[in-house]
Amino acid sequence: MAKVERVKLLIDTIKGFHNIGNLANPRMANIIPNIVKLFEKDEPSDRTVLLGDCHDPDDEEFKMFPRHCVGGTEETKIIDELLIPFVKARGTYIPKTRYSGFFNTELGLILEVLNPEQVVVVGVCTDICILHTVADLRNRDYKVIIPRDCVETFDAPNHPANQHNQWALNHMHYILGAIVVDHIK
Helix, strand or coil, X not given: CCCCCEXXXXXXXXXXXXXXXXCCCHHHHHCHHHHHHHHHCCCCCCEEEEEEEXXXXXXXXXXXXXXXXXXXXXXXXXXXXXXXXXXXXXXXEEEECCCCCCCCCCHHHHHHHHCCCEEEEEEECHHHHHHHHHHHHHHCCCCEEEEHHHEECCCECCXXXXXXXXXXXXXXHHHCCCEEECCCC
16 A cells, blocks of 8 residues: 555634634634645645534534534635645545544545555644544554644633643643644744
């Protein structure tokens, strides 16, 4: 099975977490330029996979979180700033319905076929979908790289973003064994 050097895994870099809808997160704007730079460092063998929330109108998740990213809406589309780099990279889009990108998706099969040396994980939310996807990546023994300047979470009552980002990054590094870097060189 041929190995690719790197898979870039973009998590929820879609409009419903950026600028449209109930979970739009203004903090996401801080990481977009850094994710764009990551595309500029593409090697010919790199592959890109975008995992994006895509819920049914009556999804169980809406009992915990406000209604967001319902399938077929503008919220489920990749953000404008990443669309052209994503298309140029021949990216694969995988809709997801839960926190982990592995739950009821083809991600496991895609990664098995690609057999990457490393998986670079970027996007939102550091302490929810990124954390759960990274846990499942590490449970499958993938080498995971997380550039600190390419992940973000949200501010809300009882959810200070800076604290939750730091806790999640520490957990992924010290407990799950992911490699957390300031940015990809």
